[in-house]
Structures are given as structure tokens and as C-alpha cells.
Amino acid sequence: MNLSFVQWQTRGAWARDGAPLTVYGIWGDAWLQDRVISSLLETAVGEGERDFNFDQLDGENTKVADILAAVGNLPFLSDRRVVLVKRAERVEGLGRGDGDAPPKSKKKAATGASAATRLVGGLTSLPPTTVLILARTPESVEPGERAGERCLNAALDRTIDDVGALINCSVDPKNTSLVAGILESEAKLRGIKLERGAAAYMCNRCGTDIAFLLSEVEKCALRAGLSSPVTPAVIDEMTRPALGDTIFDLTDALGERNGGKAIATLRELLERGEAPERLMATVVSNLRQLMQARAFLDLNLPLDGSLARRLPPEIAEQLPKEGRDNLVQALGAQSWLARRLNTSARRFSSGQLRRALELALEADLAMKGIEGDGGFDSKNNSAATMEIFLARLCSSPA
Known part of the structure; x- marks a missing residue:
């Protein structure tokens, strides 16, 4: 059974004689996922029974054997028990089918296939007293991008479809x-x-x-x-309007050294009411991500959800500790970002990105009235300072 969130709401989560199915695969928007999971929990296990009949696992630190052991336990003083696996695509690389780079060695490939095969076998023989929920890392879809169509990988999704239900909580940005x-x-x-x-x-x-x-x-x-x-x-x-694709349009114009397009895009954002200071912060954040993406590409590392597993420890230590500026963390939750950065990062060299951040620092200091005025009162004319920053960046050598 493969349902959208609306279909799930209409039909209900219980498809067989009022009883829950044994396995659910869920992906898409975080809020909608939480809504589905909460409903499944409320119906399958009473709140007072969850201490002994509800297990939650994190796919980052979970193996298939852990899942099979958890679902094999019998409920205690309850009709059913629930096992919830969040970030399920990270269990032994089960989500590699979603565009992750294939393992380089045959040994790794065999290990990944074995994990998927073992889980498929476990899903087809789940006890009727168990409800297994496999939830993919939530992600939001940006304008111009397609919503994800898989929960884990093709083989596992087919099995879940056969014995349980797939619930797609993705939101199409074109259909509000x-x-x-x-x-x-x-x-x-x-x-x-x-x-x-x-x-x-x-x-x-x-x-x-x-x-x-x-x-x-x-x-x-x-x-x-x-x-x-x-x-x-x-x-x-x-409220502020969403920046959407426009920031990427701006950085793409910078990568093309198209100063006219970059300044026109900046003016479009300013006309929409965006503050120059906020735009500068967003551009700098984007440049930092591009700097990391360029470094990963130079090391032949994939820009996808498997990056966290493949990243050398000495490189990981140099990354921002948390937040949006840490590209590894951002890619884990936003698959669309990998596709955009893969394209944008190839427009720059590492030297160009370092120079871009140096120019951004100079512009930021000027906007705050700390250094230089470019021949005018830059503190009170931040928009002009931004335009000069973009023009200098587009004219700077590699």
C-alpha cells in the first residue's frame, strides 16, 4: 500500500479489520511525519503501556540485527508493541539507492546488500503483535526540486508496500x-x-x-x-518572504562572473523587502557551504547522505560544530541541497571561494561602519555596499 498523506488521512492507517499493519515506511515533511507517527502510536499502544512496549532507535547507530531483535520481542501486558526507527535510511547504508555513490570495494557492496536482504527477510516474517515504523530523515523540498519518491531503497520499499504501507509526507512546493x-x-x-x-x-x-x-x-x-x-x-x-531559489541564482551568477545578473538578482531581493544585512549573512552562509562542498569534491567525496560515514576524521574536525554552516549535517536532512551545491560548487575553485569570503568580510565591516566607506557613507547605504561587493567579486581573478 503506497499512500500520500492525504490518502492516509482519508483511508486511515488501519487497513486490515481495524488492526494496524506490521510495518510502515514514512518520509517527507517533519511535521507531517510526526503527525502520522503520533497517530500510529496512539492507536497501537496506549500511553500507559509504552514503558515496556515502545522502542525508539536511531538509524545512525543501529544495525539490522538490532531492529530484528527489537521486533522479535513480545508485548508485555499489551496487545501490541511498537518499534520506531528514525533516520532509517542510515541503518548500515540502506538508503544508498537514493543517489548515494556506490561503495568502492566489493566487500562493502556485499555488506550493504546483505543488510538489505536480511531486513527484507525480517519484514516478511514480523509477528502480528509488532508494529515497525521506519522513518526517513525529514526533509523539506525547495522550489524547483522534486519531492523524494523513496523511503529507503527500491527492494525494501517494495517489501513494505507488499506487507505494510508506505506513507509519503512530502510537500510539493508548487501545490500549496x-x-x-x-x-x-x-x-x-x-x-x-x-x-x-x-x-x-x-x-x-x-x-x-x-x-x-x-x-x-x-x-x-x-x-x-x-x-x-x-x-x-x-x-x-x-514575516519575511522565502528566499527560495533566488540566493542560488545569485551565487550561480557569481560563479559565472556575471556581475550584471548578480546585481540584478540582488536588486530583485531588495525590492521584495529583504534587508541588505540579512542578504549578506545568507550569501556568506552559502559561500561557506560551497567552500566545504568544493573541498569534498576535490577529495572525491560524495555530496549526499553517506558523506558523514565517509568523511576522514581529520577533515570532520575542521568543520563547524553545528548548525546550517556544517554541510555534513545539512546534507543529512536536505537531499535537495546536495544537488544544488554539486552544481554550484563546480563553478568555483577553492581560491575563488576564499577570495569571496575575504571580500564578504570587507563588505560586512564597511556596512557596520568599522572599515572603509568606498567613497560614500557605507554604514547608511548597505545596498550600495552589497553591489560593490558583488561587482568586485565578479571581477576578481581566480
Whole structure:
């Protein structure tokens, strides 16, 4: 059974005589995944029974043998037990089928195939008292990218489809009706009034990350007040438009040394109300990721979810410890980012990226009034400082 989130809501999670299936594969948006998992848990195991009948594993530190051992246990004073595996694609490299580079040695290939084969065998012989939930690392889909179509890999997904259910929680950024509907229903549950069309307006303005949108709705509700609805005017005042593909358009223009295109893209962002300081921070963050991506490509390392396993320890120690600037962590949750960075990083050399960050530092200091003014009051004319930064970057040698 292969269902979208909407189909799952319509049909319900229980397909056989009101009883839960033995295995579920879930992937896509984080908030929708949590919604499905919570519903499965509530129906399969009572809250008071979970101390002895609910196991949660992390795929990063889990082997197939651990999963098979957990699902083989019998429930204690309950009809069923649940085993939840988060980041399931990381269990012994089971998600390599999603574009990960193939193992270089035959030994590694055999190990990966053996792990998948053993799990397939286990899924076909699960006890009826067990509910196994395999949840892929959540990811949001950026405009221009396609939502993922797999949970783990082709063989495992076929098995889950045969004996259980695959639930696709991905959100298509071109189709905001699902997200707008969720936003409206959640706002109603929270006692927040939305003007007609406000939910769709917020999706078009801020993107389709549901958890983020819900936090923005609550912020807008506080601004509107208890008795007033959230309107597009309030949304404009309290939120920022999603940058979407435009930042990548900007860095692509820089890689092409196309100063005219880069400055035109910058002006487009400024006209949309983006602050120059925020754009500078975003460009610098993107350049840092490109710097790491270029280094990984130079080392023949793949830009995908397997990077964390293949990264030499001496290289890992040099990376930012946490946050979006750590590319290894970012790639684990956002597969679309790997595709974009793979293309963008090849437009630059390491020397060009180092020079770009040096110029960014100079521009940042000028915007803060600490150094240089370029012949004008750069502290009070940040937009002009940004344009000069882009022009210098596009004209600088490799």
C-alpha cells in the first residue's frame, strides 16, 4: 500500500479489520511525519503501556540485527508493541539507492546488500503483535526540486508496500493547497482567526515548511490581537518572504562572473523587502557551504547522505560544530541541497571561494561602519555596499 498523506488521512492507517499493519515506511515533511507517527502510536499502544512496549532507535547507530531483535520481542501486558526507527535510511547504508555513490570495494557492496536482504527477510516474517515504523530523515523540498519518491531503497520499499504501507509526507512546493488546508485547521484548533485566503497567502510568501508556518501564524496572531483575524497585511508586517531559489541564482551568477545578473538578482531581493544585512549573512552562509562542498569534491567525496560515514576524521574536525554552516549535517536532512551545491560548487575553485569570503568580510565591516566607506557613507547605504561587493567579486581573478 503506497499512500500520500492525504490518502492516509482519508483511508486511515488501519487497513486490515481495524488492526494496524506490521510495518510502515514514512518520509517527507517533519511535521507531517510526526503527525502520522503520533497517530500510529496512539492507536497501537496506549500511553500507559509504552514503558515496556515502545522502542525508539536511531538509524545512525543501529544495525539490522538490532531492529530484528527489537521486533522479535513480545508485548508485555499489551496487545501490541511498537518499534520506531528514525533516520532509517542510515541503518548500515540502506538508503544508498537514493543517489548515494556506490561503495568502492566489493566487500562493502556485499555488506550493504546483505543488510538489505536480511531486513527484507525480517519484514516478511514480523509477528502480528509488532508494529515497525521506519522513518526517513525529514526533509523539506525547495522550489524547483522534486519531492523524494523513496523511503529507503527500491527492494525494501517494495517489501513494505507488499506487507505494510508506505506513507509519503512530502510537500510539493508548487501545490500549496495541502499546506494551506493544514494551516487553516491547525489555526482553528489553536483559536487563531485567519482571514479568508490568509493561509494560502502565507504559504506563497513564506514557503511550505509546516512547522515554520505554524510558528509564524502564532506570531501573527499575537500582533493581530485576540479579537482580530490574521490578514495579509499582518503577514506582510510580521514575516519575511522565502528566499527560495533566488540566493542560488545569485551565487550561480557569481560563479559565472556575471556581475550584471548578480546585481540584478540582488536588486530583485531588495525590492521584495529583504534587508541588505540579512542578504549578506545568507550569501556568506552559502559561500561557506560551497567552500566545504568544493573541498569534498576535490577529495572525491560524495555530496549526499553517506558523506558523514565517509568523511576522514581529520577533515570532520575542521568543520563547524553545528548548525546550517556544517554541510555534513545539512546534507543529512536536505537531499535537495546536495544537488544544488554539486552544481554550484563546480563553478568555483577553492581560491575563488576564499577570495569571496575575504571580500564578504570587507563588505560586512564597511556596512557596520568599522572599515572603509568606498567613497560614500557605507554604514547608511548597505545596498550600495552589497553591489560593490558583488561587482568586485565578479571581477576578481581566480
